[in-house]
Amino acid sequence: MSSVPIGTVIDARYRILGELGRGGMGTVYEAEHVTIRKPVALKLLDPLLGRNDAHAQRFEREAFAAGRIEHPNCVTVSDFGRHEDGSLYLVMELVRGRSLADVLDDEQRFAWPRALHIARHVLRGLAHAHAAGIVHRDIKPENIVLVDHDGDPDFAKILDFGIAKLVGDAAADAGGEQLTQAGFTVGTPTYLSPEQAFGDEIDARSDLYSLSVVLYEMLAGRPPFVSGDKLAVLSMHVGRAVPPLAEVAPDAAVPPAVERLVLRGLAKRRDDRIQTAEAYIEAIDRCLAAVPAASRAPAPIATPAPAPHGRAATPGPIAPATPGPVAPAPGPAATPPPATGSAPGATAGRAAVVAPAGLPPPSGTEPTVWAPPPAAADPLARVRRWLPRVAAAVVALLIAAAVASHLLGSHDARFDALVDQLRTGKTCAERREAVLGLRELRDKRAIKELKRARYRMRGGVLGIGDRNTNKCLKADAEAAIEFLQSL
Structure with a gap:
């Protein structure tokens, strides 16, 4: 969409002062109330999307969701309406601040006390x-x-409730209709919970998983799962164990209790995670109390090189797997079986998986000990060893099909809307x-469609004296045709 000129007054109440940023749904402007001169941020939906009932309803749902929230750690919404166009x-x-994404881009990663402090705010x-x-x-960092x-x-502060899900009384107050359907992207792959990746029903524990991904990134300088292929990232959330911080950021000096806390937040099965934001805050507080004050001083942080995914690369060389969250027990070193389900992390040698200091084990579990299998030949051992990999591949294929359906639906809806605008737009500029x-x-x-649109002859009689009412777009249409033919 084109920018709204500075000085434009929206709905006779808000004067545009400048552009703050733009995204897929519209543009955010700095504005002020014309009467009381209060500075505000005004998010204006793209007019093309506003003519689509589903997008308009989603925007209204964002206003309704954010309007129910008034908390220091959430950006407050004060008004909603429609411009004259x-x-x-x-x-x-x-x-007035900086997104967590921008700060991470500059600083790569944080000392663990600072990371927990920020996570605690988000959890509130x-x-x-x-x-x-x-x-x-x-x-995700962009929304903090x-x-x-x-x-x-x-x-x-948490931003952007544009794809929020309403549950319970909130859903009833909004009419009970949920807007999530094929054609709409729900979430960002790097920060999606496994249940979001599967397209399953989600609840508040999905947000806690996403927050744990952000917390891991603040500690490690990169998210737990990184790939240029979005489908691969989704399959990692579902079936791959979280890389130990000792591998990803060996010089980060994160206490084992802190890492165990993060790993529990990243459990694949939601029942194995911390169940509520309040409980997560309590767990952070217990974790801080359990770590000796002397060990809280942050170690010097080396600046890693930029990574392909746009945040930060693994600082320094990859170290051998030395997981912090497990305590080694006597016995010969052995490699544990591949992680499946909600594996809390990689395990080196014979290891006892224990609860964090000051934290109880996940509900319904007891500390367990994993030991290497007996040396006796097992004819099914190879099958058992490959089953998790086959399952992960199947999951990846299912996720690929689901995401392709979402992306295709969203793309086609946009294409149809633009073609309709090209054919029926009232002005040449539109x-x-x-x-x-x-x-x-x-x-x-x-x-x-573009070839046909280069000439839109109107007026005249029997072709004499008519004029091209699409003259203003002819050059752009020809450039677009040449560009698309080159693909």
């Missing part, structure tokens, strides 16, 4: 949202902003905007 808008608290906001019947579904509040430079959008989609099906 039909665009929906959302008015939010204007936050999530606890309030969950109590209001709202599951965020997209907790750090501000200086009451002398705390790392006061965290139809030109559709040309640019079709080029961005990189879909060769648009070539036929």
